[in-house]
Amino acid sequence: MIATLEGFTQQMVPVNGIKINAVTGGSGPPILLLHGWPETWWEWHHVMPLLAEHFSVVAMDLRGAGFSDCPLDGYDKATMARDAHEVMVALGHERYVVCGHDIGGMVALPQAAIYREAVTHLAVLDVPLPGWTGWETTTARLWHFSFHMNRDLPERLIHG
Secondary structure, eight states: OOOOOTTOEEEEEEETTEEEEEEEEEOSSEEEEEOOTTOOGGGGTTTHHHHTTTSEEEEEOOTTSTTSOOOSSOOSHHHHHHHHHHHHHHTTOSSEEEEEETHHHHHHHHHHHHTTTTEEEEEEESOOOTTSTTHHHHHHTOHHHHHTTSTTHHHHHHOO
16 A cells, blocks of 8 residues: 655655655645654654645655665665755755654754755754764664664565
């Protein structure tokens, strides 16, 4: 089943050598929403209509999630930040707000650092940030990081 949201359109945007699923709606200053793990753009479906009253909302599936392509590599956060930035540019948004939750926050932070002229505001929600105090201690306790790094293993275990 493909989830749809009234007042929003879904499209595949070719960027950075892959296709990224983006869901757009509303009008006003642009805001990009980046989901957490193991979620998709649908994570934001309750707030998107509210935001669309004031913003041009873009919620996308990160590479490897939802309907976006799943290449063998490119899962470092700088590459994923490039994906997200190129989606916004392809949709005609040269300057925008970015809000990332969980893994999306890990993408939003380098996106704001790399594309400083484009990102006007940044919100990072509910995530330890790589390179900051406590990152190594925090991630050492998180078994699912290593588990999901095993190519196709999680998918094989939950298939069907």
